[in-house]
Amino acid sequence: MLNDAKLRALARGHDNTSPKKIADSNGLAALVRPNGQISFIFRFRLNAKQQNFTLGQYPNLSLKAARERATQCRKWLADGFDPRVQARIEKQANREQLTVRQAVDFWLTDSETAAADSYRKQFEKHIFPHLGDLPIDQLDTAAWLKVFSDIKRGTYHRAAPNAAAYVFGLTKTAMKYCRARQMVKTTVLNDLSAGDVGATVNKRDRVLKQNELNDAVAWSNDIRNPFYYRALLKLLITFGCRLSELRLSTIKEWDMSAMVWTAPKQHTKTGIEIQRPIPAALAPVLASLINDRKSGLLLTENKTVGSVSNYIIGISRKLGHDSWTAHDLRRTFATCLADMGVHHHVIEALLGHTLPGVAGIYNRSHLINEKREALELWISSGVKL
Known part of the structure; x- marks a missing residue:
């Protein structure tokens, strides 16, 4: 049998004109060329013929690793497979393993989530510098816990601590996708x-x-x-929509003849198109926003979600209120509509939530008439634009 001392001696070369073949066990052998180059080979019979399969060169492939590969080859043979073919399949699979960066990019691009830019910045800051170029399937729990820690x-x-929990949630979602x-x-x-890796954020009830x-x-x-934030705030209050649905909204989404705003699926959190009627009282505001422009963003500027969110919080403080956020406006919208007697499923549809159960699978109605009645009630009784 082979050992490391014998292999080091064989690596000095020999005087024969042809390679020497030194047997180990279980079909493994070392092929030693006159110049001292050593290759591990697996010898086996297939279809009544003797075959040789080169596993790798010593010392890049250790004796221990060569024996493990030979054992795997014997298992493939026992299952009726040609070890040479199976090894190529395995090598190709390993070559195609996604890195962490590739997996995250696939999720963000393929899912067309509206918050993709915001999510990517979190990964670029916290994950990619440390794990980005490593095969995601080869990382164990300890490697991830180290990053979150x-x-x-x-x-x-x-x-x-809150960011650790947040990035953990994003990572888990990307993996699942x-x-x-x-x-x-x-x-x-x-x-x-999330609680295992950081501090979870308490749910707000503002x-x-x-x-x-x-x-x-x-x-x-x-x-x-500022014009941008005046228009943004008015629309957030009116529709109870998500911030990104407005921040990314383009003029072509607003059909002023039908008086309907259609948020495309790539701008919504659920990946489902959301149609909302435009209240009559909002027509002059939208006319000033569109102002004969045929294309482009409704609010004219592409501001980051972080800057917009922080500015809205700043508005609440300037008004002398306990701080409120864009999402608090959304919660206020839903709560007030419920207090006005608007049906739960209509509120959920306005918010852009997916209906639960069978209704969510089979009911594809946009409920335009019901939504219009709810929004007109909201404008006339809940909030005076």
């Missing part, structure tokens, strides 16, 4: 929760009072304030 403790940036499409196999995060809502509308009507 670094985010939580502030190893490379400011300590951010790719796994469902047979792009990856990893399940290393399945048994973990609902604006009527006087606060009136103040916000008044701010949106004050021409001394």
Whole structure:
């Protein structure tokens, strides 16, 4: 049998004109050329013929690794497979393994999520510098926990327990999306929760009072304030929509003849198109926004979600309120409509939520008439634009 001492001696070469073949065990042998180059080969019989399969060269391939490969070859033979073919299949599979960066990019691009740019920035900051170029299927739980721990403790940036939990959730979603499409196999995060890696954010329950809502509308009507944010705030209050649906909205989404706004699926969180009627009172506002432009963004500028979110919080503070966010406006919209007696399924449709159960599968109605009645009620009774 072979050992490392014998292999090192054989590597000095020999005087024979043809290679020497030194047997080990289980079909493994070392083929030693006169110049000392050593190749591990697996010898086997297939279809009554003697075959040789080169496993690799020593010392790049260790004796231990060569024996493990030979054992795998014997298992393939026992199952009726040609080891040479199976090895090529395995090598191709390994070559095509997605890196962490490739898996995340596939998820963000293929899912067409509206928040893709925001999500990508989180990965570029916290994940890609450390794991981005590594095969995602080869990373174990410990490797991921190390990265999330670094985010939580502030190893490379400011300590951010909430961000650790947030990035963990994004990573888990990306893995699930790719796994469902047979792009990856990893399940290393399945048994973990956000609380295991960071601090989960407490769910907010902030609902604006009527006087606060009136103040916000008044701010949106004050021409001394920036045009972009006046229009954004008024539309957020009117529709109770997600911030990105407006931030990314283009003029062509707004059909002023039918008085319907259609948010395309690539701008919605659920990936489903959302149609919302345009209240009559909002027509002059939209006319000033469109202003004979045929294309482009409705709000004219492409601002980042972070800057817009922070500015909205700043508005609440300027008004002397306890801080509220764009999402708090959305919660206020839903709560007030419910208090006005609007049916739950209509509110959910306006919010752009997927209906649960069978209704969500078979009911594809946009409920335009019901939505229009709800929004007109909201404008006339809940909020004065």
